[in-house]
Every structure is written in C-alpha cells, then in structure tokens.
C-alpha cells in the first residue's frame with residue numbers, strides 16, 4: 606500500500622545501515638556481540654526495525670540447522686543480516702525470533718538520549734489514494 610512507516614530510534618547507541626543511515630536497532634537490544642556472520646563479527650539483537658524479511662530457508666550453521674530469513678534494509682534494500690525463525694538444536698532455541706546484524710554492514714552511532722529526543726515513528730505517505738466507502 607501507499608503508506609510506510611519509518612521508526613526513528615533513540616538510545617545510548619543506535620545501529621544504522623552503513624549505506625544509507627537507516628536506523629535498525631538500539632544498543633539496549635543487543636543480546637550478544639560475539640556472533641559471527643558471513644562478513645565477520647555480528648551482533649544478536651532482540652528486535653530490528655525498518656527492515657524487510659526474505660523467504661524462510663534452512664541453513665546449516667556451525668551451531669546446527671536453523672530456519673532463517675535474510676533481512677534487508679527497508680530504505681536501500683541491502684542485506685544486513687538475518688532473522689532466526691527456528692533453531693533445531695535445543696540449546697540454540699533462545700535465538701528464535703531474534704535478529705543478527707552484520708558489523709561490516711552497519712554503523713554504531715552514538716545517540717544521546719534527551720527528554721525531547723524520544724523514539725518516534727514518522728509516517729511517510731508515498732501516495733495518497735482516494736478512500737472508498739462501501740456504505
């Protein structure tokens with residue numbers, strides 16, 4: 606549809622797409638910084654915003670088989686990591702529903718939190734369609 610939302614984040618640090626600066630996550634969302642991605646170091650986070658998800662596919666990783674989806678920056682469409690849909694190994698279950706961001710593809714930018722600088726959602730109307738009423 607013609608309406609998209611972009612979330613602007615505020616936190617101690619904000620992870621942003623290296624290519625276009627799109628905000629993706631806050632440092633408070635980090636679960637672990639000791640992950641490895643396809644391009645080197647990666648971070649495991651609770652939630653990412655302003656991303657689109659690819660189709661689920663099974664990938665065999667060092668820690669066993671996982672169903673994952675690539676995640677794309679919603680602004681510039683660069684693949685910036687993946688999301689774990691399902692982990693087959695019991696000890697890897699904590700990763701389900703979590704996101705991986707590749708350090709190589711993101712920037713960590715300081716974002717001082719001020720009272721006037723709360724996270725907000727900005728609505729971007731890309732096209733205005735006439736509202737059809739079925740009454």
Ligand SMILES: [Zn+2]
Pocket residue numbers: 622623624625626627678679680681682683
């Ligand atoms: Zn981007």
